[in-house]
Amino acid sequence: MIGALGDIIFKVSINDVSTFQDFTRSSSGRWATHEVHMQKPKGxxxxxxxxxxxxxxxLEATLGRNPRYDMEKIMEYSRTGKPLLLVIGGDALGYYRWVVxxxxxxxxxxxxxxxxxxxxxxxxLKEYVK
Known part of the structure; x- marks a missing residue:
């Protein structure tokens, strides 16, 4: 098993290929800018x-199960806003969960x-913090 998003398992075996590619994670900080008369703003x-x-x-039907299964499952996640555990290589990513x-x-x-x-x-996915 490579990992999982909720109950969607990422794996490669002789009977099933269900994995991802082009994985990117973006992080940033939140900043406020305060205007100061006759000076540069303060961050x-x-x-x-x-x-x-x-x-x-x-998703390929010849490499495992019906592609519509995973497509419908992820669409259900996006429509319900259910927070999901994301695991890659045995380690959970983020502080809590993720939403689609x-x-x-x-x-x-x-x-x-x-x-x-x-x-x-x-x-x-967007990080979900409880």
Whole structure:
């Protein structure tokens, strides 16, 4: 197992390939700027901002389960705002949990019965602090 987002498992095996690529994590601080007459403004550090993570998933029916399963599951997460544990390499990322901030789905190949044979997801997570 490579990791997991909630109950979606990232893994590579002889029967199933379900992983991600182009993983990026962004962090920043929160700053206020105070105007001072006839001087440069003064910056004040307010604290850390929420981190965000984005990654892509290639889903192939020939490499495991039906791509629509993971697509529907992540869409459910985005619509309910459920905080999820994100684990990569056995370690949890972030201070608490993550929510699916946005999701893009691309159906790449569909058979003559409407089954999705391959798809690409772009997932953006936002850090969730309790």
């Amino acid at each position: 004040e550090f307010l604290g850390p901002d929420l981190d965000s993570i984005s990654f892509k998933m290639q 901030e946005s999701l893009e789905q691309g159906y790449k190949n569909i058979d003559n019965k409407g089954n999705v044979l391959s798809a690409e997801l772009t997932v953006t």
